[in-house]
Amino acid sequence: MIYKLIFKLGQHLRNPSMEECSLFLKESESWSLEALEDYQLKKLKEILRFAYAYSPFYRNYFEVHNFSISQIKKIDDIRKVPIVTKRLLLDNTLEIQATYKFKKLFKASTSGSTGEGLEFSRNEEADSFNRAAIFRGYSWYRVYPWDRNAYLWGFNFSLLEKGKTKCLDFLQNRFRIFSYEEKSFAHFVQKLRSAKYFHGYSSMLFQTAKLINERGLVLPKSLKMIKGTSEKIFDSYQEEVKKAFGLKIISEYGATESGIIAFECPEGNMHLNMEGVIVEEVDNEIIVTNLQMKSFPVIRYALGDYIQLAPRDEVCSCGRKHRILKEVIGRIGQNVYGIEGVYPSLYFYYIFKNIAKNSDLLLNYQVVQVRKGELEFRIEQSINEEEIRILRKEIEKYFEKNIRYKVLVGVNLIATKHKFKSFLSNMDS
Numbered sequence: 001m002i003y004k005l006i007f008k009l010g011q012h013l014r015n016p017s018m019e020e021c022s023l024f025l026k027e028s029e030s031w032s033l034e035a036l037e038d039y040q041l042k043k044l045k046e047i048l049r050f051a052y053a054y055s056p057f058y059r060n061y062f063e064v065h066n067f068s069i070s071q072i073k074k075i076d077d078i079r080k081v082p083i084v085t086k087r088l089l090l091d092n093t094l095e096i097q098a099t100y101k102f103k104k105l106f107k108a109s110t111s112g113s114t115g116e117g118l119e120f121s122r123n124e125e126a127d128s129f130n131r132a133a134i135f136r137g138y139s140w141y142r143v144y145p146w147d148r149n150a151y152l153w154g155f156n157f158s159l160l161e162k163g164k165t166k167c168l169d170f171l172q173n174r175f176r177i178f179s180y181e182e183k184s185f186a187h188f189v190q191k192l193r194s195a196k197y198f199h200g201y202s203s204m205l206f207q208t209a210k211l212i213n214e215r216g217l218v219l220p221k222s223l224k225m226i227k228g229t230s231e232k233i234f235d236s237y238q239e240e241v242k243k244a245f246g247l248k249i250i251s252e253y254g255a256t257e258s259g260i261i262a263f264e265c266p267e268g269n270m271h272l273n274m275e276g277v278i279v280e281e282v283d284n285e286i287i288v289t290n291l292q293m294k295s296f297p298v299i300r301y302a303l304g305d306y307i308q309l310a311p312r313d314e315v316c317s318c319g320r321k322h323r324i325l326k327e328v329i330g331r332i333g334q335n336v337y338g339i340e341g342v343y344p345s346l347y348f349y350y351i352f353k354n355i356a357k358n359s360d361l362l363l364n365y366q367v368v369q370v371r372k373g374e375l376e377f378r379i380e381q382s383i384n385e386e387e388i389r390i391l392r393k394e395i396e397k398y399f400e401k402n403i404r405y406k407v408l409v410g411v412n413l414i415a416t417k418h419k420f421k422s423f424l425s426n427m428d429s
Helices: 002-014 018-028 033-054 056-064 075-080 086-091 124-139 159-171 182-192 202-215 235-245 346-359 385-399
Strands: 105-110 118-123 149-152 197-201 225-229 249-255 259-264 270-272 277-282 285-290 301-309 324-331 335-337 342-344 365-371 374-379 404-409 423-425
Touching (some): 018 033, 086 301, 105 124, 124 259, 149 182, 202 249, 225 235, 249 324, 259 277, 259 285, 335 423, 342 346, 374 385
Parallel strands (some): 365 423, 374 404
Antiparallel strands (some): 105 118, 249 259
């Protein structure tokens, strides 16, 4: 098959280490939890030694915090390593970058949800390991990276950018939609019939499914996997997506700076990529250590998400012993400003989770802080007065009388830079 040959050639040229990484990850997939943790401990010591030797930031940071690598005797001793905040990562990018002369480096960057992007270099071995970990997840669904695939990751390009994107998509046996205009959309859905997987922003996957169902278009039958990433996957998305495709959206969780953290298996559990990262839950916050990236060490990094890990002894029916990430709850540090006082935006997660659980009311929502003390709760569905009453009761349980708010129903939810956020604030601070 031509696309398999193109992929293998590209892999050989760009990621020569990936074949070895893939073989290792297929082997370690069947390891016991103890074996996985033994490997993590070995790699943790290795990355700590490397960071101390070649990263000016970490050498100084460890010394200032009186941390010695000799303190690491077991995996739980990782808690003795000082935490690195996002602010530290942004302010010390050049000092974190290793001085070691790697054979091959790739430039990596994040857009930055607060407007502050991060740019760093990723060594080829780490890049290959990360790609191999993602493709291992694909293999759980009998999907290969060279299979025909549809991609939803923004479509508002200039003519030049659109041309470049189409060339790159051709090489990756990939296609995407550039317009939801009826004729273009019908053509896109027709092409979906030949695709093996469909991936991109979860809000865009949902909107595509919704349009297919509303327009009564012929449903794609060959899809094996629908993968959402970079955004929250609302429970209410799944019904529409299953109706359109016969499959649910599965989750992939990670970040540019941390690498792939977890991938959902066919049994519905998100398994940690334990060979690539160590994940800790500290006061409901994720702290992540990348075990493979030496060029830009990411060690005990506060990524900025609230999470919930399953108990260590919880085992998935798929048979894999990799620990389970039960939920990515939401972003840290987004404040809601009341008439008096400040509230965490995490409240919105609990409000909508509670009404889903207690009243079987699944809603697609976006909350907007209009100004201090004022919120708009934008609901995509057209809900009735009783359902609005249930929502209002839950809102007032969390905010009492310290917020003035409106509930708007039947609203088209807003994406920023093609990415949907469940909370938007017009506050400057």
